[in-house]
Amino acid sequence: MVFNSLHFLWFFVVVYAAYLLLPHRAQNWLLLAASYYFYAAWDWRFLGLLIGSTLVDYTCALALDKTSNPSRRRALLCASLGFNLTLLAFFKYFNFFADNLHAVFGALGWRVDFVTLRVLLPIGISFYTFVTMSYVIDVFRREIRPTRNLIDFAVFVAYFPHLVAGPILRASRLLPQIASARHVTSDQLRDGAWLIAWGFFQKIFVADNLAGLANTIFEPGTRHTGINVLLGVYAFGFQIYGDFAGYSNIARGTSKLMGIELIENFRFPYLVRSPQEFWRHWHISLSTWLRDYLYIPLGGNRGTPWQTRRNLLITMVLGGLWHGAAWTFVLWGLYHGLLLIVYRAAAPLDAAQRWALGPSAIARVFGWAIMFHLTCVGWLIFRARSARQVGDLSLSLLTNFSPTSADVRGLLAPFVLFTVPLLIVHACEAYFDDVLVVRRLPLAMRYSVYAATFYLTMLFGNFGGSEFIYFQF
Amino acid sequence: MRARTGADQSARVPDARASGAAGGAGRRIRHAVVFIAVLAIQFGVFEAALRVWGSSEAAPSFQGLFEGDPVIGYRLKPHARVRFTTAEFDTEIAINGDGVRDDEPVGPKMADERRILLLGDSLVLSVQVPLQQTFGKLLEQRLNARASRYRYRVLNAGVQGYGPVEELLLFKSIAAGLQPDLVIEVVFVGNDAEEAVTSAPKLRSDGRPATDVVSDSIVTRLRRIARRSMVLQVLRLRVVAATERFTTSLAPPEPPLQSYAAKPGARIAEGVAITRRCIEEIASIAAGSGARTAIVLMPARFQVDDADFGRLKENVAAAGGELQRDAATERFDKALSTLPLPRLDVLPALHSASRGPDLFFQQTVHLTPRGHVIVADALERFIEQEHLLGAGSDRPMH
Numbered sequence: 030m031v032f033n034s035l036h037f038l039w040f041f042v043v044v045y046a047a048y049l050l051l052p053h054r055a056q057n058w059l060l061l062a063a064s065y066y067f068y069a070a071w072d073w074r075f076l077g078l079l080i081g082s083t084l085v086d087y088t089c090a091l092a093l094d095k096t097s098n099p100s101r102r103r104a105l106l107c108a109s110l111g112f113n114l115t116l117l118a119f120f121k122y123f124n125f126f127a128d129n130l131h132a133v134f135g136a137l138g139w140r141v142d143f144v145t146l147r148v149l150l151p152i153g154i155s156f157y158t159f160v161t162m163s164y165v166i167d168v169f170r171r172e173i174r175p176t177r178n179l180i181d182f183a184v185f186v187a188y189f190p191h192l193v194a195g196p197i198l199r200a201s202r203l204l205p206q207i208a209s210a211r212h213v214t215s216d217q218l219r220d221g222a223w224l225i226a227w228g229f230f231q232k233i234f235v236a237d238n239l240a241g242l243a244n245t246i247f248e249p250g251t252r253h254t255g256i257n258v259l260l261g262v263y264a265f266g267f268q269i270y271g272d273f274a275g276y277s278n279i280a281r282g283t284s285k286l287m288g289i290e291l292i293e294n295f296r297f298p299y300l301v302r303s304p305q306e307f308w309r310h311w312h313i314s315l316s317t318w319l320r321d322y323l324y325i326p327l328g329g330n331r332g333t334p335w336q337t338r339r340n341l342l343i344t345m346v347l348g349g350l351w352h353g354a355a356w357t358f359v360l361w362g363l364y365h366g367l368l369l370i371v372y373r374a375a376a377p378l379d380a381a382q383r384w385a386l387g388p389s390a391i392a393r394v395f396g397w398a399i400m401f402h403l404t405c406v407g408w409l410i411f412r413a414r415s416a417r418q419v420g421d422l423s424l425s426l427l428t429n430f431s432p433t434s435a436d437v438r439g440l441l442a443p444f445v446l447f448t449v450p451l452l453i454v455h456a457c458e459a460y461f462d463d464v465l466v467v468r469r470l471p472l473a474m475r476y477s478v479y480a481a482t483f484y485l486t487m488l489f490g491n492f493g494g495s496e497f498i499y500f501q502f
Numbered sequence: 503m504r505a506r507t508g509a510d511q512s513a514r515v516p517d518a519r520a521s522g523a524a525g526g527a528g529r530r531i532r533h534a535v536v537f538i539a540v541l542a543i544q545f546g547v548f549e550a551a552l553r554v555w556g557s558s559e560a561a562p563s564f565q566g567l568f569e570g571d572p573v574i575g576y577r578l579k580p581h582a583r584v585r586f587t588t589a590e591f592d593t594e595i596a597i598n599g600d601g602v603r604d605d606e607p608v609g610p611k612m613a614d615e616r617r618i619l620l621l622g623d624s625l626v627l628s629v630q631v632p633l634q635q636t637f638g639k640l641l642e643q644r645l646n647a648r649a650s651r652y653r654y655r656v657l658n659a660g661v662q663g664y665g666p667v668e669e670l671l672l673f674k675s676i677a678a679g680l681q682p683d684l685v686i687e688v689v690f691v692g693n694d695a696e697e698a699v700t701s702a703p704k705l706r707s708d709g710r711p712a713t714d715v716v717s718d719s720i721v722t723r724l725r726r727i728a729r730r731s732m733v734l735q736v737l738r739l740r741v742v743a744a745t746e747r748f749t750t751s752l753a754p755p756e757p758p759l760q761s762y763a764a765k766p767g768a769r770i771a772e773g774v775a776i777t778r779r780c781i782e783e784i785a786s787i788a789a790g791s792g793a794r795t796a797i798v799l800m801p802a803r804f805q806v807d808d809a810d811f812g813r814l815k816e817n818v819a820a821a822g823g824e825l826q827r828d829a830a831t832e833r834f835d836k837a838l839s840t841l842p843l844p845r846l847d848v849l850p851a852l853h854s855a856s857r858g859p860d861l862f863f864q865q866t867v868h869l870t871p872r873g874h875v876i877v878a879d880a881l882e883r884f885i886e887q888e889h890l891l892g893a894g895s896d897r898p899m900h
Contacts, residue, residue: 476533476536476540480537480540487737487740488548488552492743
């Protein structure tokens with residue numbers, strides 16, 4: 030069930046009506062049943078995995094809380110992490126490992142037939158395994174106390190707004206909201222309604238319309254001029270942002286309507302001026318997860334410069350692999366790791382870098398443009414079907430850059446139409462450093478944004494009901 | 503980026519929540535008035551923008567090509583002239599006094615004149631290309647280029663959105679009067695079966711008009727005003743689509759492109775049967791005035807375009823169906839083979855020309871000028887091989 034479907038509309042209307050009528054405890058039962066239904070709507074067979082992961086981590090966390098024996102605590106932590114990572118490794122990466130093993134054995138001249146199992150990817154597995162792992166690690170570190178209420182914990186794991194595509198929530202933030210009675214304020218209702226409307230705009234008007242432009246360029250076996258590739262990569266950059274930020278906003282909005290606050294997952298990521306800043310503004314829940322549960326445990330930046338670089342590379346490569354079982358994702362992670370390393374290495378020396386991060390308007394625009402294009406290089410790697418396609422498209426960009434009026438009419442005009450309204454709001458949010466700035470605008474301006482969002486979505490939106498990109502991760 | 507604290511923000515952006523704290527009915531009225539004013543102003547802005555740059559078939563200028571018809575529902579408006587511009591093409595379209603696409607009136611038939619009438623939908627009308635580049639006119643030029651004792655005239659009676667039922671009704675009420683010697687019914691295999699079922703109620707035997715008598719009620723007047731607005735037209739289409747999705751969400755959804763489904767619903771077989779009956783009736787009326795009838799099967803773009811087929815196959819599979827690339831052509835070919843009428847399937851000709859520049863436009867999925875040339879070639883060969891204009895009479899005289 031996708032947010033942009035009538036199925037979800039029905040589902041949410043029924044669940045929300047019942048939610049408003051029920052007392053707190055019954056609301057939690059309702060949320061659990063609704064979340065399991067939401068998940069089972071894709072494939073009920075994978076519901077067992079979700080429930081299994083919930084039970085294992087609930088039990089491990091309680092056992093961790095009861096014992097102070099360090100070796101027993103470590104064993105419990107390993108059991109929980111082992112279970113979740115095995116789920117991920119099998120369901121998400123088995124085909125990848127099997128295919129690569131085949132390729133390696135094939136290159137050595139050996140014929141191997143034993144790894145032919147085709148494993149389906151359960152939707153949202155990357156998100157809910159990270160959610161439960163962070164919970165057990167937090168309990169292990171004694172940063173939080175585990176909940177004894179299984180229903181509350183199951184709601185925390187399966188809560189439908191964030192279940193299949195994030196944000197990746199922490200127990201310290203969500204569990205207290207589930208455990209205590211909720212009161213929906215009028216501000217939450219208005220903010221929630223705006224976030225939902227804006228999320229649909231980002232998905233239906235921006236992402237789904239730009240998908241056509243991007244898909245044309247990344248279609249395997251096709252050849253394009255450099256200007257086409259450039260516009261296709263730009264289009265994908267805004268498509269993936271609109272798609273994922275749109276999902277996050279709809280998730281936050283629906284959650285606000287129920288009186289539950291989710292974290293911001295995006296803060297105008299294309300108006301940043303350094304790789305470090307980018308990862309503080311893009312998929313914030315994943316980047317902070319990787320920082321807290323991978324980068325810092327690896328040593329973070331506490332060791333030598335070379336150890337810091339190693340930690341950055343490991344974190345970003347694994348972060349890339351988290352997005353999907355393909356070498357292009359590994360390359361994408363490696364690319365961002367290298368960007369961070371180069372940026373850190375240049376920091377003490379580079380006057381240009383200090384200027385680009387400085388307060389002048391020219392420096393800001395220059396810094397945004399540089400960082401946006403560096404991010405787009407990453408999107409080219411991310412979206413390409415293979416390393417070979419990365420090479421082909423890059424070659425077109427560098428050697429065949431000859432714009433024609435047909436290109437401009439066919440690609441540039443729709444690209445401008447579908448990105449400029451988003452960029453205006455984006456810039457406004459960045460200027461005031463507030464993702465809900467629209468809600469705080471003077472009346473006429475606020476209503477102008479509401480009306481424009483309505484007209485643009487209804488007149489030019491793509492109502493094909495396509496899935497969100499991050500469902501596959 | 504200038505980072506600001508929350509206190510900083512509130513100093514720069516007046517917080518609507520705080521300023522609106524006074525509350526009360528007056529505040530609500532003020533909000534409603536402002537909102538309605540903003541909606542109205544933006545309505546005007548979008549209406550103007552769509553009229554200038556919109557280029558959609560919902561545009562009033564394009565809709566000016568059509569007028570209501572009590573029997574068929576609508577038809578091309580005699581003497582209408584519009585210019586239709588999109589990102590892919592820019593075309594002048596003229597409808598003559600007889601209500602077919604042509605710059606000149608059909609006029610009385612000369613003794614040495616032979617007329618070919620093309621019946622079909624938008625693939626025949628072809629608003630995407632200038633008249634002289636349509637396959638009908640290309641065919642006319644080729645036939646007239648031969649040293650023949652006849653002068654040939656190809657009449658384009660295709661109408662956007664028509665199916666076999668409307669084509670029969672048009673033929674009965676208007677086109678038969680154009681005295682054709684050869685009627686070519688162009689069946690678009692992609693949707694004609696489904697359109698035939700939808701339009702079948704128009705085939706009333708009691709002689710009553712197909713559409714309800716036009717009334718001048720307030721609702722009707724408002725509807726007419728709404729039809730002149732592009733914004734309202736697009737919003738109406740959104741509501742219709744949402745209603746359709748809503749109703750289909752209550753029943754098991756049917757995968758798209760049913761005409762090509764491995765296991766189509768009963769509706770497709772019914773549509774093919776209605777199409778067959780319509781063509782049979784056209785042929786019977788035509789034969790009554792000494793004209794012959796032939797059938798042309800026109801494929802959809804994805805039957806020729808591999809990338810298009812790959813995408814659609816995935817979409818249909820995702821909806822639980824199975825797309826068979828040429829199933830619709832094969833169904834129509836089989837059903838129409840029982841009629842004693844010559845048939846041409848233009849798919850092989852398009853296939854053999856599929857390498858090279860596009861045969862179909864990417865956005866509108868209609869024939870490009872090159873696609874029209876290929877279809878005109880195929881039609882010319884077909885007419886000659888089947889002696890559709892009389893054996894030997896149209897041969898070149900050397």
